[in-house]
Amino acid sequence: MKLREDESAKLYGVGSPLEERRDAFVDGEVPVAVYGLGKMGLPLAVVYAGVTSNVIGVDVDEDVVARINDGDCHVEGEPRLPELTSAAVNAGAFRASADPAAAAAEASVHVVIVPTTLRDDNHPDLSNLRTAVRDIATGLDPGDVVFVESTVPPGTCEDVVEPVLVEESGLSTDQFGLAFCPERTSSGRALKDIRGAYPKVVGGTDAESTAIAETVYGELTVNDVVPVSDATTAECVKVFEGVYRDVNIALANELASFTDELGVDVNEAIEVANTQPFCDIHDPGVGVGGHCIPY
Incomplete structure (x- = not known):
């Protein structure tokens, strides 16, 4: 595993052309830490390792960390993930750590993909995100960049992540980069999705952060990278995608209940209705899954 020997191996605010920064990233000169090694975090870390060969994966579960460092994969149901995890570890391109502060001290690129759950009052629980961001702040240096992939309420990067990074690190907002780069993956096809089944959306808190995110993710995906105006717009994109699916799955299931009463084949009715170009009804199912x- 390569460590940061050259403190100038940074991506943000260094003044060099983006092409040179991209080359440094691909050559493994810019250490990456991925915080959260769950169902989506481990595949993301492995894809990063395949590109840059200098990745630390961070997880609070010491059993998960031990298994990964033994070349094992704790995530089930993801094709080729066990083989690629083992290969990355054995090649020295990827290792896991249960010490987020130590990982943050080594890394120049910090990627957060921890879960956002709901509190008892149905408001978003950002405690995992806040913890990860505080850990990153302990090792945040000028020139570092932070990418948030976790699904969050719009405004989180600007109203939560950035203030915590500033307060805990002592840096000003113009000394590090911050961008929201939402994961667009599904269980059972995470590697395929990360590598480019869909365009990758990126939006930074400033223009340089957006440009760096576009440059980095342009190496991870074979699909397009779509930069948007700012981090909050990117956060809206992710939430809008989920709301669209939630509402339309619910609509399809309501229509199925209605047609049951009529003795009508709902699938036939939907298929024919969708021949109208302004109609795109989803298939009904047992509920809203995934x-x-x-959430």
């Missing part, structure tokens, strides 16, 4: 959409 790990993210219900």
